[in-house]
Amino acid sequence: MTKDRLISLDVFRGLTILLMTIVNNPGSWATVYPPLLHSEWNGCTPTDLVFPFFVFIMGVSIAFAMPTKTYDSNTFNKIFTRSLRMICLGIFFNFFGKIQLFGLEGYPLLIGRLIISAAVGYALMGNFTQKVKTYLAVSIFFIFIILAYSGLEAYQSVRLPGVLQHIGVVYFFASLMYLKTTQRTQLLVAAGLLLGYWALMTLVPAPGFEVTNLEKGTNIAAWVDNIFLKGHMWESTKTWDPEGILSTIPAIGTGIIGVLIGQLLNSSLLKTEKAKKLFFIGVILIILGQLWNIVFPINKALWTSSFVLYTAGLASFILSILYYCIDIADYKKGIKLFQIWGVNPMIVFFISEIIPQAMVMISLPNPKSPTEQINLYDYLYVAGVEPFFSNPMTASLVFALLYVGLWSILLAYFYKNKMYFKV
Template sequence: MSESSSSQRLYSLDALRGFDMFWIMGAEDFFHELAEATNHPAAVWIATQLSHVDWNGFRFYDLIFPLFLFMSGVSTPYSVGRDLEKGADKSKLLMRIVKRGLILVLFGIIYNNGLHIKPLEEVRFPSVLARIGIAYMFASIIYLYASQRFQYVWFAVVLVGYWLLLKFTSAPGYPMGDLTMEGNFASWLDRTILPGRLHRGVHDPEGLVSAIPAIGTGLLGIFAGNFLKNNPMEKMRKAPTLAIAGIACLIIGGLWDLFFPINKNLWTSSFVLYVGGCSLVLLAIFYYIIDVLGFRRWAYFFMIIGTNSILIYMSVKFINWYYTSKGFFMWLADIAGEHYQAVILAAGVIAVKWVFLWFMYQKKVFLRV
C-alpha cells in the first residue's frame, strides 16, 4: 500500500516493506535449507529465528506480519492525509478505505482456499491479508475522524481494553483470565461465531477478536507516518526520535509481558508494543540511511520487492516458483551436489521472483489495493 505522492514519498518505506517481504518470499526457506545442509550454529540460530514460537514468546519471524501492518499505517498520512489536505470529501475517503479493507479480506480468502468452491465448513475465512485489511480499515477510519489527541486515546483504549477483556473472561469451564489456546476468551468467541474452519482447530492466529488490538498496530504506524510527514522537526532529528520511541515501546511491552504475555497468536497488547518498538527502530534506521543521508543504491534490491509486495505475496497461489527455479538452476544444483541441492533451488526461487518483480517495475505494472 504505497500510495504516497512522489513529492513526499518515503523511499525508506518501500525499502523496509521489501525487506519485510524478502523473508517470506523465499529467504525463510533458504536459511532453513542451509541450516539442514550445514548444521552450522549460526545457520541453525537464524533458521530458529525464522520460525514462529508455538504460543508465548517472540522470535524475529513473529515481527514480519505486524511490521507489514505497521507500514500500512505509516502510509496513511501520505495517502489519506494528502487527500484531506486537498479538501477531499471524508465520506468518499471512507468508502475508499472500506473498499480497500474488504478487497484485502477477499484476497485473503482466495489465498487460503484458492479459487475452489468448497463446503462452508472447509473454508478458512481468517487470514493474514484479512487481518491487515480489517486493522488498516479501522485505524484509518480513526485517523479520518478523530483528532490527533483522540487517536492516542483510541490507541490506549484498544490496548488496555483488550487486556481487561482477556483478564476478566475465559472460555466456559476455564478459570477467569485463562490465556491458554483452549481456554482464552478470544479463541472461544472465534470458535463460536466464525463460520468455516480455524487454522489450529480450536484457535486461529488471524481470528476476528484478536483483530481488535491489531488496530493498535495500524495506529502506531499512523503516528509514525504523521510524525515523519507533518512534524516541523528537521529530518536529521526525526530518525533518533523514532528510535527512542521504539525503545520506549520495547521497554513497556517487555514489562507488560510480565502480566500479559507477548503472544502473536492472541496479538496481545504487550505484543503490539513490543513489535511496534521493533518496527519503529527499523523504520528509524531505514529512514535515516535512505531518506536523510540519501544512500539508496544498496536498498534497490528491497525497493523492487516493496513496490509490488501484494503481487508477490498472492503469486504463490498461481505460480509454481519452485518449478521455475528448477528449470533455471537445476544444473547448478547438480554441480553443488545432493547435499546442497535444496539450498541452491531455494536461492533460485528468490532470484526468479525478484527478476519477475523487476520486470513488473520496469513496465510500471503494480498490484494496487
C-alpha cells in the same frame, strides 16, 4: 505537505515482504532454521515480526497516501472498497485448493483453478472506475461467504480468517481514525484498545473454564473463534485461529501506532528531529513491551498488547535507522533490491500464495524412489537443490533464496516498466 514516497519506507516494506517470501517457501518444512519459524507459543522470532511490521508500515503509509486528510463519502467508499479487496484476496487464497469444477480432476482442474485465479486477481487488483471496484469486491465477498456456508462439502471447512483479511480490517479502521480524529484521540484509542484487550484476555475466563488462561485453544479468543468461525479456522488446529476475531483489536492498535508515526514523518519538523523522535519512540516502545511481557507474554498468535508495543517499537527503531541513512544522509547504495520489492507487495502476496498450491497439484516421479510420485514443489527441491548440500537446513534455505531470486527478476521488470499492482 505533498504526497511523496518515502524511500526508506519502501525499503522497509521490501525487506519485510522479502523475509515473508523466504519464510513461506522453504525447501522442506521439516528442515528449517529456527529463526525462520514462528515461536511455538510465547516469545518472538524474526519470523513473528513480518506480519506486525507489515501492519505498522501500512499505518505509516496511510498518512502519506492521504496527507490533506480530506474526508467525504467518496473517500469512505475508497477506503471501504480497498479494505474489502484485501479481505477478498486473502479469502481466495484459502479457496484456491478447494475449488471444484464440474467433476474435473488433475491437470484440467488445475487449469480451471488458474483461470479463476487470474479472473479474481484482475477483478480485485485491476484499475476500474471506483463504482466497478466496489461492485466487484462486494459481489466476490458475498460469493465466498455463500460458498463457505452453503453446506457444499468442498467448502465446508475453508478457512475464512488470514493475513490479508486481518490487514484489510486494520486498514479500514486505521484510515478512518486518521481522517476523523486528532493525534491525541488516536493515541488514546490505541492505548484503550491495548488495555481493553489485556483486561479481556486476563480477566474474562472462557465459558467452561473457572479461571482465565492464555493457552492454546482454551482462552477467551479461542472461544469467540469457535462460536463465530467454527469449521472455518486454521487447518492445523480447528480450535483457534492465529488471525482470529479478538486479535483484530490489538492489531488495530498496531495500525494506529503506524498512523501516528506516519504523521510524525510527514510533519514540518526538520528531518533530523523526526529521526531522533522516531528512534526514541522505538526504544521506549520496546522497553514498555518487555515490561508488559512480564504479566501479558509477548505472543504473536494472540497478538498480545505486549507484542504490539514490542514489535511496533522494533519497527520504529529500524525505520529510524533507514530514514536517517536513506532520506537524510542520502546513502542509497544497495537499496534497489528492497525498493523493487517494496513498491509491489500485493502482486507478491497474491502470486506467492497461488504458485505453491498449484505446484502441489502436479505429480512427478520421486528421484529418490522412481516408483513413488511427489508433487512439483517437492521435486524441484529434492532433485535440484537438496543433493548439493550436506546440511538439510541450508538446502531448505537456499531453495527459498532461489525462489526469491526468481521473484526479484520479475519485480525488477515490473519496476523498470512502472507496473504497479494495487488493490
